Amino acid sequence: MTPEQEKEKEEKGEQEEQVLVLDAMKRYRNGEIWDFEDDMAVSDGHGGGENGVLLGLDGGTTSTVCICLPMVPSFSHSQLQSLPILARAVAGCSNHNSVGEIAARExxxxVMADALSKCGSKRSSVRAVCLAVSGVNHPTDQQRILNWLRDIFPSHVKLYVRNDAVAALASGTMGRLHGCVLIAGTGTIAYGFTEDGKEARAAGAGPVLGDWGSGYGIAAQALTAVVKAHDGRGPSTRLTNSILQALDLSSAEELIGWTYADPSWARIAALVPLVVSCAEAGDEVANKILLESVQELASSVKAVVERLGLSGQDGKDAFPFVMVGGVLEANRRWDIGKEVVNCISKYFPRVxxxxxxxxxxxxxxxxxxNFFMKDCYS
Amino acid sequence: MTPEQEKEKEEKGEQEEQVLVLDAMKRYRNGEIWDFEDDMAVSDGHGGGENGVLLGLDGGTTSTVCICLPMVPSFSHSQLQSLPILARAVAGCSNHNSVGEIAARExxxxVMADALSKCGSKRSSVRAVCLAVSGVNHPTDQQRILNWLRDIFPSHVKLYVRNDAVAALASGTMGRLHGCVLIAGTGTIAYGFTEDGKEARAAGAGPVLGDWGSGYGIAAQALTAVVKAHDGRGPSTRLTNSILQALDLSSAEELIGWTYADPSWARIAALVPLVVSCAEAGDEVANKILLESVQELASSVKAVVERLGLSGQDGKDAFPFVMVGGVLEANRRWDIGKEVVNCISKYFPRVxxxxxxxxxxxxxxxxxxNFFMKDCYS
Structure with a gap:
């Protein structure tokens, strides 16, 4: 083969490769999702500058958020916090267990297209994507999502698929997978990681299977307390007036109809602030419900920390404990998160x-x- | 008006009335449900003899049963047990909350047409119908069902619509509405009646609202115990092997998928015999779950008995306590019903x-x- 022939073959190969990449990218265009890329000038599409951009997605049962950051390989780990957010896009539920595979994928x-479009970037300038979505529990879930994600992006883009609990942990540890995260919103889960890559989880099995520390669990106990007060099985409680008034119902009987009228767990979990208010006002029933939820949440954390040995051989190693979700927010006098910390500090003093x-x-x-730096520079 | 004219008018009136009755009876024929009546000879249709027949219906979430008895006005209350069952028909769910009004009605x-057809009776020979269906909680439910029931039967037929708990009580008291009935199958409810017509209920608010003594409640706690043993929150238990084997699953992780794959409460409640077996084999976790369910069930009974004063001023009056449903059946060594009785006997020694x-x-x-005799002979 002459040098000319070689060059021709090379060029032809490159062209063919490009065509293949474009084909792959077009395969999942889903109508007009990626049309904005065609309108960009050739020089555009590098919103993050020379080094391109990163996408981080947090996909939950209520909503999905996509964040676009610039890729700065020269940054050290501790400088990550100063990376500016180039774009933020929001969409609905992306848990495939809730809405099905096709809707979740769309x-x-x-939401990724929206984020890129907002900061004037194209898929070709993306360096890495971390998709952290709820409902990813098995390697098979992970692989299935990776497969279709692979078809959206050019082959140089690094792709990572994880459970959403991982993103929550990383939000408190600046992207390092070490420590334990407790999420308590509508549902609850505790997730832990050791520095050498072991992981463990506790709870997160939904309302039928004992997630009593979750927002849903707390609110369901409160509704039960109202029913029990009404039929004579339990003591009277401020929760009755508080909940009936908030829902514009006139009797505990009507509460039964309200409860089963809509199967959404989030709708029930939304009553948590009322339970906290009643506890703050001195209601014993509400107080007991919150104390029990603290015990449940602490037991999830304890199980994960013990299984992974996060607190070391003598139980005195320090480890990060990240708290995320509405139930654990520190905006009330009755502070559930603080009580959980008090509770687990007894077992692990250096949490x-x-x-x-x-x-x-x-x-x-x-x-x-982090994943990208490890894959490319280590 | 001459006597001839009067007679003619009377006959015409009777004919018109008959046409109206037939119209009303045809209005809800729902295709061919009642066609069997047309095929009966004029002399037929009185399967119960001269005095006609009675229909009793027990409509639950799982199935609906219709019983046809002969009407014998000369019987005394205590002779009721010797009335022969002329026919028994079975159909599916008739709880309007589960399957909707139209399907429940059909x-x-x-099932009433099937029972009548089986014993060679027509609607015109029915004296009284007692429809005891789950989901009838308010006078409005009762009235709505009475309205369409009225259109099916000729106007002389007495109609009674009640909650299914009432039928369960009556099955233990020979049709008398006095005492307390505890039903514990997939769900649970305690219902009580005083001799002067007061009534009260406790529990029966479904799985979200604290029916923890029910079959569903027991099984959900057992599933939770398996998940907790798996993730380190709870002690290991025989329930794990027992349940995974029965469901042909290989891990507690798979149990989560199994649980949410089908929302039917009965499917979960069907695991109760496994929990009883584990408790009988000495498993502490299973034992604790059953003991807690006994406490929950007993607290429902206690609430009803106290609210109605069924045990009298000094707490020492005798009252019937009827136990119905799979959870309370006396076919196991670990006898939940017996334990409930032990528990409430402490409060009400003459139960x-x-x-x-x-x-x-x-x-x-x-x-x-009973209702018919009261309405017609008192």
């Missing part, structure tokens, strides 16, 4: 409690940075 | 425990007899 693709200042999707983007 | 109409020998639909038919 939501995830749309380092963290309430993240950024949302989990930022944690997912930091994870993308 | 099921109820079909008279009854495990009925006939099914609730027979109780409903006895109720029909």
């Amino acid at each position: 939501t995830l693709e749309q 380092l409690p963290i309430r993240p200042k950024v949302e989990p999707a930022v944690g997912a983007a930091w994870l993308a940075w | 099921t109820l109409e079909q 008279l425990p009854i495990r009925p020998k006939v099914e609730p639909a027979v109780g409903a038919a006895w109720l029909a007899w």
Whole structure:
């Protein structure tokens, strides 16, 4: 083969490769999701500058958030917090168990396209994507999502698929997978990671299977207390007036109809602030419900920390403990998160409690940075 | 008006009335449900003899049973047990909250037609119908069902609509509404009646609202115990092997998928015998779950008995306590019903425990007899 022939073959190969990449990218265009890329000038599409951008996604049962950060390989780990957020996009539920595979996929693709479009970037400038979605529990879930994600992006883009609990942890540890995260919103789960890559989880099995520390669990206990007060099985409680008034119902009987009229767990969990208010006002029933939820939440954390040995051989090692979710927010006098920390401190005196200042999707983007740096520079 | 004219008018009036009755009876024929009546000879249709028949229906979430008894006005209350069952028909769910009003109605109409057809009776020979269906909680539910029931039967037929708990009580008291009935199958409810017509209920608010003594409640706690043993929150238990083996699953993780794959409460409640077996084999976790369910069930009974004062001023009056449903059946060494009786005997020493020998639909038919006798002969 002459040098000319070789060059021709090379060029032809490159062209063919490009065509294949474009084909792959087009395969999942889902109508007009990626059309904005065609309108960009050739020089555009590098919103993050020379080094491109990172995408972090936090996909939950209520909503999905996508964050776009610039890729800065020269940054050290501790500088991550100063990376500016180039774009933020929000969409609905992307848990495939809730809405099905096809709808989940479309939501995830749309929210990524929105984020890139907002900061004037194209898929070709993306360096890494970390998709942290609820409902990813098995390697098979992970692989299935990776497969279709692979078809959306050019082959140079690094892709990582994890459970959403991982993004929550990373939001408190600046992208490092070490420590324990407790999430308590509508549902609850505790997730832990050791520095050498072991992981464990506790709870997260939903309302039928004992997630009593969750927002749903707390509110369901409160509703039960109202029914029990009404039929004589339990003591009277402030919860009755408080909940009936908030729901505009006139009797505990009507509460039964209200409860089963809509199967959404989030709708029930939304009553948690009322339970906290009643406890703050001195109601014993509400107080007992919150104390029990603290015990349940602490037992999840304890199980994870013990299984992973996060507190070391003598139980005195320090480890990060990240708290995320509405139930654990520190905006009330009756502070559930603080009580959980008090409870687990008895077992693990050197626990380092963290309430993240950024949302989990930022944690997912930091994870993308970490994974990318490890894959490419180590 | 001459006597001839009067007679003519009278005959015309009777004919018109008959046409109206037939119209009303045809209005809800629902296709061919009642066609069998047309094929009967004029002399037929009185399967119960001169005095006609009674229908008793027990409509639950799992199935609906219709019993046809002969009407014998000369019987005394204590002779009711010797009334022969002329026919028994079975159909599916007739709880309007589960399957909707139209489907519930069609099921109820079909099962009544089946029972009448089996014993060669027509609607015109029915004296009274007692429809005891789950989901009837308010006078409005009762009235709505009475309205369409009225359109099916000729106007002389007495109609009674009650909650299915009433039929269960009647099956143990030979149709008398006095005492307390505890039903514990998939769900649970305690219902009580005083001789002067007061009534009260406790529990029965479904799985979200604290029916922890029910079959569903027991099984959900057992599933939770398996998950907790798996993730380190709870002690190991025989329930793990027992349940995973029965469901042909290989891990506790798979149990989560199994649990949410099908929302039917009965499917979960069907695991109760496994929990009883584990408790009988000495498993502490299973034992604790059953003991807690006994406490929950007893607290429902206690609430009802106290609210109605069934045990009298000094707490020492005798009252019937009827136990119905799979959870309370006396076919196991670990006898939940017996434990409930032990528990409430401490509060009410003269409680008279009854495990009925006939099914609730027979109780409903006895109720029909009682109501009819009261309405027509008192």
